[in-house]
Amino acid sequence: MDIAGRRARADPQGHFGADHALDAASSRALLAEAARLHARAFPSRKPRQDQSLPVSPLRSRPARLHRCDLCPAGGGDRPCCPDAPLPFRPDRGDASLAGAEADDPAEGRAADEGVGAGNLGPILRFRRHPPLPCRASPPQGGRSARRKVPPDGKVTGAEIAEYCSRRSARLVARGIAACRSPPLWGRCPAGQRGVSACSAEAVGPDPSSKVVFTQWSFPKICPINGQFLLVFSLWTEQKLTSHLLLGIDTGGTYTDAVLFSEAAGVVAKAKALTTRHDLSEGISGAVEAVLEKANVPVSAISLVSLSTTLATNALVEGQGGRAGLVMIGFGPEDLKRDGLQKALGSDPVIFLPGGHNVHGGETPLDMSALDAALPTLAAEVSSFAIAGYFAVRNPDHEKRVRDRIREISHLPVTCSHELSSKLGGPRRALTTLLNARLVSMIDRLVGSCEDFLKARGIDVPMMVVRGDGALISAAEARLRPIETILSGPAASLVGARYLTGLENAVVSDIGGTTTDVAVLDAGRPRLDADGAVVGGFRTMVEAVAMRTYGLGGDSEVKINDRGLKAKIDLGPRRFLPLSLAAALHGDAVLAVLDRQLRATHAGRHDGRLAVRTGLPDHLASGLQPQEQALYDRIGTVPLALADLIVSTPQKATLDRLVARGLVHICALTPSDAMHVLGKQSQWNAEAALLGLKIAARSKDGSGQPIAGSPEMLARLIVDRLTRQSSEVILQACLHEDGAGAIDPAVSLAVDRALKREPGIVRFSLGLDRPLVGLGASAPVYYPAIAGMLATEAAIPAEADVANAVGAVVGQVRATVTVFVTTPEEGIFIVNGAGASERFIDQDEAFGVARRRAATMALETARANGAEEPAATAWEEIDAPEVEGGRRLVEARFVASASGRPRIAHRAG
Template identity: 60%
Template sequence: MADSQIENAIFLGIDTGGTYTDAVLWSEARGVIAKAKALTTRHDLSVGISGAVERIVEEARVDPGHIRLVSMSTTLATNALVEGQGGRIALVMVGFSPADLEKADLGSALGSDPVVFLPGGHDVYGRPQPFDVSALQEALLRLKDEVTGFAVCAYFAVRNPEHEIAVRDLVRAQTGLPVTCSHELSAKLNGPRRALTTVLNARLIAMIDRLVAATEGFLDRRGIHAPLMVVRGDGALVSAAFARHRPIETILSGPAASLVGARHMTGLDNAIVSDIGGTTTDVAVLDNGRPRLDPNGATVGGFRTMVEAVAMRTFGLGGDSEVSLDDNAMAPRIMLGPRRLVPLSLLAANHGATVIDHLARQVKTANPGRLDGRFVLRTGVPEQMASGLSKGEAELYVRITGEPQPLDRLLNSVSQTATINRLVARGLVHLSGFTPSDACHVLHLQNNWNGEAARYGAILYARRKDGAGRPLCDTPEEISRRTYDALIRRSSEVVLETVFAEDGLDGPDMVASPLTQRALSGEGGIAGIKLDIDRPLIGLGASAPVYYPAVGTMLGAPSIVPVDTDVANALGAVVGQVRVSVEAYISQPVEGIFRVAAGEAVKDFQEEELAIAFAEETLQGQVRSFALEAGTDEAQVTIARNISAATVEDQRKFIEAVLVATATGRPRIAH
């Protein structure tokens, strides 16, 4: 396809976040053509996707048939692992013992899912142990109707995967169910962690399959006949078909997409990227144009996987964070998060006069109450989600409706606030109260919701008493400024915590130190303290323009907030590149024999040069095939060699070699 056709081709980027689904139309020639948001629909993500896509297609007046590529980032895999969701699977372990389940949290991840142990596996040089599948053949008669898929992990399969392949072929032939082999996901040693990663992948396959099928179905109905790509956790794009088999690689897809979007919008190769949402702030580092990856593998839901993903740190801090007080101090300090509240300004925007009337009533009372400015309403989850409530919880839950109710009228005693908190933790009800978003409405830094409700909320919060019994602040503007300043200060701290940790220091301890706190406060003494960050700060998120210029000033770093910062994830999803890697390992099981293990190819040579040449040729073929499957027709391949050798009595002795082939290219687009 001619370069001019590619430049003018229209791409559709989608990001399904926890709260909003974002969509963006983009072309190389015109940049961002249109963008839109819709509420994410957890029960059926395609509903939220269609809502956002319909809006931008209508706004841009684009013929859906002219869209040449669709790419999406998704929190589905991350959320599923955090919430312990996924299909029931069976794990087949070859050459391991039951004691290995105690390692790498493998037993915890498995829960009550079945395991089959088989004799077999290989040694570090890829030499086989006696192998027997009779126990599996017997178990398959029962398991095929009890599980949604299988995970297979064999001892030293990364040195020789033949036993995993034999198990995979047997299971597929007898059950027809999806099978994930550990050697397909990682070339690293540590069998139990490879098994853990394989289990989580197998558990997610059905879930990602439903998302891809629902998205493809919507696109087809809308007349969008273009390849569908998915963002991986390292920021690269892969085809939807590729992601269907390796869904574990999409964990941290959303944060990775935001980093790709940040680089595209700013052109910066080295930066700190901080993405602030309503609930959380995600901070990561761009190095030489690529996100820094977690060298130990991504940790999600408490499980350390072998998946390469962005080194992202997440903090419970956002525009909708709960504002609370440090009650132990004479001059209470304002604290934010980690819990999210529905801002009063948003509540009033959605529910009208009821909210305003109750806030006005509370403002007119002579004495402030602890429950002033607080409302509760149901989240709208299905009734069966409320099973297992205690008597007190069930009685209170029945009285809560889909319309907001003030806590001072709903609760019979202050002790019932603990009951409300338990219902919030179960995801059954939302709490609403004063937040930084409300403070920004009072200060005229935001005006997207209801400013009157925000002001009432600030008046009620300012009336709270300090340790000496005096009101906290005299005006709503004063409490709002203190809240805003608290968010700027805490945002600066989380950025510093991340960069200290990336430098190998203890991030939280360093930030808490008196020297760092003095530097942030700008307090002078005989010794003046100044912080210096070696790269600019990029602020992402819809509210980033409100906060991040001030954060940059506090940190003494240039602060950049791109024009399309509110859809950075969706943009990152569509401007990325396909990138895949494969690895070969050369060992010397006996003097004079060089054994190459490259994926499913294992071969011996008598000369080191011949072994390396075979490894490189094999990797070239494998990575090009892999790149085609991942969605690019124009892959550029590079091969990195890492050869370990020692000199003994002036003689060079080969120890081992690792070769990594990487293919990168633009995603395939519709003609």
């Protein structure tokens, strides 16, 4: 009888159709897959001292099967037992597949009686299947015989519930679903420690999450009697699809997407190229790919969370929209502080009389200068930034100016009091200016993501990662995009902690544009109390203490051939790799490179091309005549730089177009070197080879080619990336240790230590904790980098999507500070998180401040998307002793509220 017929006869209830039949080869393949998944679900777990069940051998090796003592055939591919519904191949060895531990016998007994165990899922009903015959017994003296086994061969629901819970969502990645309801278990009637079966229906909040689940016990499974394998065949048809979280990370080169389950981690992952001209294309490509891999419907998604490196990259590369700065109560001399003048550049600034004092008292506001300039400025800028003197104590003037600008210009406006409660007007103005420049960029990102999700039918809450790793709602991110600087790096830290489980580590994330380095202490990222430093500017944004360097896989390769020996340096600018440019634009790139390689004389700009990024034309408004003229010559097909640039002023003009994000420079990068060395293959290796041949023919000061072959030059570039990465990681760690004055790049001692050069004096250095390498290229670079830094490399399997993982495992957090000051004896002023209030009783003022901070923190956390935030509070009172008594100078009441983000709950 064929297998399908035997199956149909053995299971008249029709739970398994003939299309699920497995031949022997498929059975063995599925068992191997089961072994791999089981090993991932239970990494290195040791049995308890009192554990009565044998530990699964699948953690270390594939299961071996015993020979069936009662098998008349003695082997073969046909069933040895007439009642067995699936074929098996008897063999010798340990047949134990048990891996779960019984945590609570009482809970297990409840599960046996049909009661749900813990929070493992709702149970509508159970139904028992007839026990299957067990005719196998383990060989005498084998591992199973030495283990203590329950005399009745019975396994509780709690013992298997943990197994199912930890494994379930991982299986979805391969089109397999698992029910999280504890099954029922019974004794094998043959008296052996064999199999019995049950099935259960579990229904979540969404009707589409209903699963009919059939589980065969395998604490002491018979020789592949097929029932264990049948579970995998069935699961490919019945999907568990509710409450998956979608994490998205939009980086400079790639957009990553992951599907994540809080029960079992990463379910599926995918990548797509980031499309700066239309970010929705990259987002949709990654999301569609991850949904296809997981084979789940969009109704399974209950939350979307986004991390992005776009704001960080924009500041590092000097990009962003043109913004008008309005300063209230400040003068031109204040522009010289905190790098504000440098950040402002050629953007317009208006000074208005007004502002407040430390206690919130005002100087009259005069907006006449604003009214005169606003009609003209509105046509020249894309947004406005407002910074008022002591606006953190009284924001009234900032609000009035904001309302006037919105009334006349209808442009986005950022106020400094919305971003920080810290004193320091010029630096707060700097932070506000940078925020205003980023508004349009982040608005496009969030808008693109929302548009795609809406079109795809994914109507769920959307979150964005802040620079400190916390989550905020997408609406709040649009208003305060500056808080998303270091969003990607912060998400990578959160993801690194989740993926590696390390409490103390140095985390380095290499992307296409930057390398970000930070430190984990006791499982938490160190925060920068003075504010994040990005692009050379110290902001007032609370963020992880991350050092960001312009060094990545797409960094510019700079060859200095003026000395006797050529020197290679990388970064800080990001170029479009030649291999990627050719993959996007085809023969146009190859033709230019081939022509330049065949030329008799090498040109200064050989190997470099320019192409539009594809941003809409309205974002190119306000260009100077020479900028517009050059921009008109650059099209959507890459052109050789040598054909565009004929003078030094034109090169400066091109650099400004690149800084505006309007033009890409296509040139040689480390990614191209990796393609030639065969360590990357996703783009066009031919273009990379041509680019390296062009660069390798350059001659150094002695008249010799800088490299004997393109492969040699590729190795030099990769070696340089390894060395520069080691230097920036070391520099970041020295800064954390308070030795930031040491520059590893110029220190002779550090140079000798990294090179391991012999000498009378031996230099050595290393890190005191593991180095976690993140990024798609981390497995290629970071083992060597860790070796250079004398430490262990920890590179998780999901290193390439750690940012997207961090985007969905974080929490919403809001912190509010309320101040109490004393302008005069017996008077107490409460400022912050609302209007100023005046009191004559200190205790009353303190009580109001405490309640205001806690209330506002909870409200802000809920507004940011928290489901059920919880608040903690502390206070700092500055009251020095004066003339035998204490006098209050300032009291700060701080409340922080945090919680997991709100998810979509569907009726049904």
